Amino acid sequence: MARLAPARALLCVLAAAAFARTGLADEASPRYAIRAGKVVTVTRGVIDHGLLLVSAGKIEALGPADKVAVPAGYEVIDVGDRWIMPGMVEIHSHCGVGWGINDMVSQINPGMRVGDDVDPDAPAIPAVLAAGVTTVQSVPGSGTNHGGYGVAFKTWGATKQDRIIRRISIMKMTQAYNPERPGGDIGASRMGMAWLIRQYLDSARDYERSWEAYEQGERKTPPATNLGLEFSRPVMRGELPVLIHTYESWGVGMTTHMFADEYGLKGIATHAEWTGHNVGEAVARKHFAINVGPGVVSFTAVGDGRVHSVVVEFVERGVENVSVNTDAFGFDQAYLAGQAAMAARLGLDDQTALKLVTINPASAILLGDRLGSLEVGKDADLVVKKSSLLDPSTPVEMVFVNGRLAYRRDAKH
């Protein structure tokens, strides 16, 4: 994909336009030809002296600068020896949520959507954009076993509608390690919480089955609409993933067994710290994703006197999709790259470390076709910088979101 004949590039543009879900593929979208010292695709290596064409909000073509022709009408942006990289993706954040992330009346809250609360104009968002994070998934908290549903949004856009990628992007569950309730109601023990989670997933599965039966003509009358279960239907169909807050080997093992084996759902075990990596091989066999953070090392929990990178431990055990998070509420969202830099510091190669904040989180929330790498047809969410995204000693200089210049370092103040 490094070199593209113009005709094939054109086909890709058409394909990209056909799949565009928002109104971004309009005539007014700027067309850019961006020349850079390095084009870091993340999925297909690095192109030295590369060129990237942007139109209709998407990446239209990319390749070595001497192999990609610049069509008429494209504004050429030459960024010199700088690198161009995909915008970063965060999938476990609470950023932009103003009024709380836990409704704590009951353990299971299937009607809650954090998208109702999230404000993409929250004060930290410009700093998050300036740090090169272009997609954030904000999720409910871990105060209950089921906090509700998360929302995925871009960190720039003319309107809130433009910014939101998926109003309901993920089901948020909590295995244990926070929602434990010491008195009175059920959910004080892990037994009780497991029962509550299974009871909910059973009813969600039954609900989806009865609707499927109706839609396929196997039953004549529609099932009674249950607003509390409506949001779970795409999850039960495997079209949306589940993000499950869990820790250590018991939790990560329990989570992957319950959600992957018992219910066959697509999911991500998040946090997954302490001794979680001890069950890494089983996680890999179940093709479950792992999202590490905000702590990225294990020391005391392992107790062998070594500082372990939780990320490296999972990667070495064969887990295909590992990503990192900040679990941020505000400005701390801007430090996402640092989480991946620490994995690189503790033994991960730079290529894999970049995936922790780009293609892996994008794929984990089933948006890998749009986000997370520089490939033809993907959203033109781009970061321009003098060195790797992971390197704090060079600033982010430009950020493009949906093919539009959203941030320029030399244009602030």
Place this chain on the structure above:
Amino acid sequence: MTRRLFAALLCALALLTPSVVMAEEAGAKPAGGSGKGVVAIQGGDLYTITDGVIRGGTLLIEAGKITALGTGLSVPEGAEVIDARGKVVMPGLVAARLSGLIRGDTKKIADALGPYGSTITFALASGVTAGYVQAGGPGDQPFGGTNAVVKLTEGDLEGMLLREPVDVNLRYSNGDPRSKALLRQQLRAAKEYLRKKAQFDQDKAAGKKVDPPAMPPGGETLTKLLTGELPARVSAEYSNDILSVLQLVDDFGIRLILEGPIEGWTIPEAIGRRKVDVIMTPRTQAERDRYISAPTGSSNEQAAILSRAGVRLAIIPPSTGFGLWGGFGEDLFTLPLEAAHAVGGGLPEDRALEAITINSAQILGVGDRLGSLQVGKDADIIVMDGHPLDYRTFVELTLVNGKVLYDKSKSRLFSHIRDKGDLPEAEPAGQ
């Protein structure tokens, strides 16, 4: 600058004794035949901090001090040689604030020190060889407890305490005007005491029979500020608070260390003009005030802006301990990474390295002993496997007083971490 030069001269003079080797650069042979007790760090890039980088240089240590450095130095027979070819050699990092070394409150840091513990182990593994330790902040009092510069001489209690106290922790905030007023009142009383005391000393010398003046509340500490014996260390984040603290410099002539400014970049001249030292965290971000048009909130260029205004800067990370429950990359395990953040905001690399070595040492009043590779200074030295500001660089060896106290290959902490690969080239054309 002159203060630094003077200290260096004093040091050099003190070392002009027959037992100490004073080698010149450019191939001078050290005097004396036996290298027994000499440690030679050979072939590394010496980041001296004060005199640039010496590529492929050699550094000699004897009796815990740096005795020579340069290229073409011959290593005396019998010296213990550390091969540093391809490595970076620089002074041990000096943390302008270090938490977790002592527990609880104490009247004297010296009473609370022990030469073993995880903080010491982690510090040495991170290249931090000395730090500022505080016993209780000001709390709701105008000034807080004692503090000290501690060297992390693992296993050696005698060598730990370098200087106590270092400064006076003041509480001085617009958010607490009563406490501000109380401090100013006490400072005025202390100033008056000093005036009376001078008069008393004069009268006594003249043979007059007079009573000594009574020491006012807090006077024992506050007079040290007024005489310039100790600087004040004050936390202030926003411009209003910073300007308010600067008034103390104007009104009482005290030396000031400003810690944790966020909006310092909006008033760099006001800070620089008063020769105030600043201890700051470059990555700190804070919301700007959207209702006023003047610059507010954080800027990742703060370190660069203050440095350009002539401010002596020390850099500390968001957390000043060593945490392994989370926040790895945000504390003293990766102090150089915080300096790298400042470089990302436009601070030149050499200034950033000064901010974690010589500047913090000078601000803590121990610039004559620590913070640079110079003849006569303590041999607190780290050997690293790459550029100091690269996020992948590790400390391989840490020496304190010339003794190797951390060896990455022998310690369990990080010895399992291997080299990492760089980014791969693109796939061949046509996928």
